[in-house]
Amino acid sequence: MATNLSKRLLAEIIGTALLLAIVIGSGIMAERLAGGNIAVALLANTFATVGGLYVLIEVFGPLSGAHFNPTVSIVMALRNELPRSTLVPYILAQLIGAILGAWLAHVMFDMSIFQFSTKIRTGTGQWVAEAIATAGLLLVILRAPKGRAAAMVASYIGAAYWFTASTSFANPAAVVGRMFSNSFAGITPASAPGFIIAELIGGAIGFAIHTALLQQSQSIVPGNMIKSSGQQ
Secondary structure, three states: HHHHHHHHHHHHHHHHHHHHHHHHHHHHHHHHHOOOHHHHHHHHHHHHHHHHHHHHHHHHHHHHHHOHHHHHHHHHHOOOOHHHHHHHEEEEEHHHHHHHHHHHHHHOOOOOOOOOOOOOOOOOHHHHHHHHHHHHHHHHHHHOOOOHHHHHHHHHHHHHHOOOOOOOOOOHOOOOOHOOOOOOOOOOOOOOOHHHHHHHHHHHHHHHHHHHHHHHHOOOOOOOHHOOOOOO
């Protein structure tokens, strides 16, 4: 059991590290090549994130569930799909992975490894955007038909990069990782608590909406049909 948990935690560390390396690294590359055009830089950052996230979920999903996100792990623990005794180790693995991913991106682009972001991201609009982005992410994860979660989650995050004012972090671990990168994708440490609180609230909202929809479905559709759709 301990060996199995170690493998799952390693998968979460590596997966989260690669996700942050993709997000931050593509942001650095995009900013360097876009010639000051922020829209083009964000578009490139979006494409890289969508493709990378899809692949990472497919690769690490069978190993650890490919959470890469403390909010997702918390909801899965509440649903008893993740043993509650492993919740804290999962979150620690994700936070460690996120920081390592930021440092990895810096190494690849010959930047100072240890740095903090000075990019301010704050205000009601951005906090609401993060809550909405995270609520939507959890809803997609919980409602995705079996075998389609990777594509649906990646597509949703790509869309949320553009329809949210915050460019959709939707992940407390990503917030922590981006704190350690003074780059296109960074966020100043002073802005981080507001984002994290908004994401946790958003996760609770997404979970509540899914629960309400499931209860409504159960009152209309026989239970075996609900289970066959993968929406449990």
